Amino acid sequence: MPLSREAIVEGLQRIVEPGDVVTDEQILVESSVDNFRKLQNIFNVHTMPVPAAVVMARSTEKVVELLRFADEHGVNVIPRTGATATEGGLESAVADSVIIDGSAMNEIVSIDAYNMQATCQCGVPLQVLEDRVRELGLTTGHSPQSKPVAHMGGLVATRSIGQFSTLYGGIEDMVVGLEAVFPGGQVTRIKNVPRRAAGPDIRHVVIGNEGALCFITEVTVKLFPYFPENNTFLGWTLKDMATGFAVLRDVMVNGYKPSVARVYDPGDAGLHFSHFAAEDDCVLLFMAEGAAGIAKATAEGIQAIVDKHPECTQVPSEYIETWFNDLCWDASKITAEDERIRQTRNVNRTTEISADWSSINDIYQAARARIIAEIPDITMMGGHSSHSYINGTNMYFNYFFNVVDVGPEEETSKYYLPIIGIICEETLKRGGSIVHHHGMGKARAPWVKDEYGSSYYVLETLKHAFDPNGIMNKGTIIPL
Amino acid sequence: MRILAYFKVTPDYEALRESEWSAAAGRVPSSGGGEGTSRGPSADGGAGPGRGEHAGPADGVDTRYVRRILDCFDESALEIALRLSDALVGRGRAAGLGALSIGAPGAEPHLKTLLALGFERAARVHTEAALDFAPAATAALIAAYAGRIDRSDLLVLGARSSPGGGGTVPFRVAEQLGWPCLTQVTEVEPLADGRLRVTLMGDDGLQRLTARTPCVLAVGNAVVSHLRVPTLTDRLAVRDRQPDVLEPADLGVDLADVLRREGPSLAALEGIDRHREGVLIAGDTPRAKAQALFDARLKSLLEEL
Numbered sequence A: 001m002p003l004s005r006e007a008i009v010e011g012l013q014r015i016v017e018p019g020d021v022v023t024d025e026q027i028l029v030e031s032s033v034d035n036f037r038k039l040q041n042i043f044n045v046h047t048m049p050v051p052a053a054v055v056m057a058r059s060t061e062k063v064v065e066l067l068r069f070a071d072e073h074g075v076n077v078i079p080r081t082g083a084t085a086t087e088g089g090l091e092s093a094v095a096d097s098v099i100i101d102g103s104a105m106n107e108i109v110s111i112d113a114y115n116m117q118a119t120c121q122c123g124v125p126l127q128v129l130e131d132r133v134r135e136l137g138l139t140t141g142h143s144p145q146s147k148p149v150a151h152m153g154g155l156v157a158t159r160s161i162g163q164f165s166t167l168y169g170g171i172e173d174m175v176v177g178l179e180a181v182f183p184g185g186q187v188t189r190i191k192n193v194p195r196r197a198a199g200p201d202i203r204h205v206v207i208g209n210e211g212a213l214c215f216i217t218e219v220t221v222k223l224f225p226y227f228p229e230n231n232t233f234l235g236w237t238l239k240d241m242a243t244g245f246a247v248l249r250d251v252m253v254n255g256y257k258p259s260v261a262r263v264y265d266p267g268d269a270g271l272h273f274s275h276f277a278a279e280d281d282c283v284l285l286f287m288a289e290g291a292a293g294i295a296k297a298t299a300e301g302i303q304a305i306v307d308k309h310p311e312c313t314q315v316p317s318e319y320i321e322t323w324f325n326d327l328c329w330d331a332s333k334i335t336a337e338d339e340r341i342r343q344t345r346n347v348n349r350t351t352e353i354s355a356d357w358s359s360i361n362d363i364y365q366a367a368r369a370r371i372i373a374e375i376p377d378i379t380m381m382g383g384h385s386s387h388s389y390i391n392g393t394n395m396y397f398n399y400f401f402n403v404v405d406v407g408p409e410e411e412t413s414k415y416y417l418p419i420i421g422i423i424c425e426e427t428l429k430r431g432g433s434i435v436h437h438h439g440m441g442k443a444r445a446p447w448v449k450d451e452y453g454s455s456y457y458v459l460e461t462l463k464h465a466f467d468p469n470g471i472m473n474k475g476t477i478i479p480l
Numbered sequence B: 001m002r003i004l005a006y007f008k009v010t011p012d013y014e015a016l017r018e019s020e021w022s023a024a025a026g027r028v029p030s031s032g033g034g035e036g037t038s039r040g041p042s043a044d045g046g047a048g049p050g051r052g053e054h055a056g057p058a059d060g061v062d063t064r065y066v067r068r069i070l071d072c073f074d075e076s077a078l079e080i081a082l083r084l085s086d087a088l089v090g091r092g093r094a095a096g097l098g099a100l101s102i103g104a105p106g107a108e109p110h111l112k113t114l115l116a117l118g119f120e121r122a123a124r125v126h127t128e129a130a131l132d133f134a135p136a137a138t139a140a141l142i143a144a145y146a147g148r149i150d151r152s153d154l155l156v157l158g159a160r161s162s163p164g165g166g167g168t169v170p171f172r173v174a175e176q177l178g179w180p181c182l183t184q185v186t187e188v189e190p191l192a193d194g195r196l197r198v199t200l201m202g203d204d205g206l207q208r209l210t211a212r213t214p215c216v217l218a219v220g221n222a223v224v225s226h227l228r229v230p231t232l233t234d235r236l237a238v239r240d241r242q243p244d245v246l247e248p249a250d251l252g253v254d255l256a257d258v259l260r261r262e263g264p265s266l267a268a269l270e271g272i273d274r275h276r277e278g279v280l281i282a283g284d285t286p287r288a289k290a291q292a293l294f295d296a297r298l299k300s301l302l303e304e305l
Helices: A005-015 A025-030 A035-042 A060-073 A126-134 A152-157 A241-253 A266-272 A292-307 A317-324 A331-344 A357-374 A408-429 A445-466 B018-025 B072-090 B105-116 B135-150 B169-177 B232-237 B255-260 B286-304
Strands: A053-056 A077-080 A098-101 A108-112 A117-121 A175-182 A186-190 A215-222 A232-238 A260-264 A282-288 A313-315 A346-356 A378-385 A392-402 B002-007 B009-011 B068-070 B096-103 B121-126 B154-158 B181-190 B196-202 B205-211 B215-219 B244-246
Touching (some): A005 A060, A232 A292, A241 A357, A313 A317, A357 A392, B002 B135, B105 B232, B121 B135, B135 B255
Parallel strands (some): B002 B096, B002 B154
Antiparallel strands (some): A108 A117, A117 A215, A175 A186, A175 A215, A260 A378, B009 B068, B196 B205
């Protein structure tokens, strides 16, 4: 017999301070969605089941008690910290869910500048950690666009990646150890060591679990020396994405590790670089960083590679440096964007995938062509590659459409999900991955079996083993 | 009704690094009072395609490397003009909508966007450099275009523009055209008799006036602050249309002469200090912090009330 909303709230209030159980109706409806259905919050039109409560967890012990309570009574739990998710991972898919909010667990536990690692609780904003380690001449190397607003727990839970990934890696390359609480209240600590070969690397059961297996309470990440004075920027315009992908491949295959390596298609370039790029120009750009010798060698190596492509026209590096310095989204930019949407009903969405070098251009071309042909009211359809590897790269589709003849609550069904569907189909058809770094959430969960193929067995077994009662973030990664 | 909307394309000053403002503090701006069209960048520095449109180091602040955006008040003016046009058409009346900008080719993508949004006419008066801090020259060109070339009935434009923000251009244009000028406009609606219902944000609140054309409407802090966005289909439909490009001489304006007679000249530019003082309130619990805030800051204010 499921508990009533009132009984859930009473149960939570017995575990934490009553003030830490939030039942304000407006907060609850706003917490029923994340940025996947951001129009519902922008226009205050809500369709998702309203959570029973948002409960603030202030310690690992409280998380243990909360998960024990939820598991015992079959209450759906949605773990959250910075609440910046974009793929529906924080949506309440079922009625009377409880959002466990770890943003108050915001202590930096230690910064170990000798062993080059920092430990912090899940609610530490990445920006706060980065600012602290910068005072020591260090950096986390992690800089997603959400850096000013995202928290460490959520970043690890969604397998986040930052703008400097080609040098520092994704969050999975940075996390050396962590603490997480599983349903029923089992606390797991994975110790911090440089490497291990004692069986499977169980960090990866937790990293990217999206709150569907456990609640991350603490993470330890690597630190790196910070040499901003050596940052070197390089930029070119060119006429086609195929060349851009080819140059990125050459740079990666030749072993260079620029922190930023990107190619923008003309549509996306028009949003950022129209002051120097023509309407039909792609833009290729790099940032080399690190110790002086490394940054210099990286920049020179990239220059030599691009010089072999006469179809690339170099632009002053100041264009790239100026763009780079205005890249992150802070709260004021998010507010301004919400107001723009409110007035124009013109919505910006993004979907990111990855594939090998042989397939990426075909996926980009096919998905783009189909979206323009099949989806109405598109105002911009473009994208860029921003995270490259020795065997392939990502494609970050960036697109805008006008919401016409439907209410804001129907934006996902009329436009967003059909576009995601096209991108997923074209990616899967060519062997790519449908999610590069935003997480599956609930938006792309319907394609999970196609994404995993025969390895879905492992995913399903993990879910059954760690969350036998199915209380962890229903509908995320694995659809309802 | 023949409507003309004027807009300026400006560097995105928000994207300028603080260090650029610091560097600018030591530079002496060039002419300022006007030496022909030499208000633009100096010859040093970058060689990119965007060069030559907006201020370089010689003008104090180097904006060459930041993207270009619609000036915010002008963006409101463009959308208000579109809405007025929509309303007129909705009532079965003709609304010929035109757009004008002044400067280097940086405005072209915006003019093409406006064509895609249904503007019938789009024109750029070419000047080598942006006419920053040159309100007399700007007004002379707008007035000449509206009066002699476009023969507009109504001019809609932003009440002021970056980076100077002097706010005199609408008045100067109105004076030269001999038209009345309504300022701080926030909304415009057509009336059945051909006149306009104009809402103004005055010092004492909102005012609603009935206006006859021709007139100049200077748009202030309107609720409408964003221009709608054309679809790719809309853009495709006007792919082959190009904005008209005119020289100041085509309008009968001797730009060098007008610039020589500009009034006050730019002496220096400096960034606005946006640092805020802050106090971190200590306390173990939200209740304790709230109490500390009340005791230290709010209690005395309440007692004063």
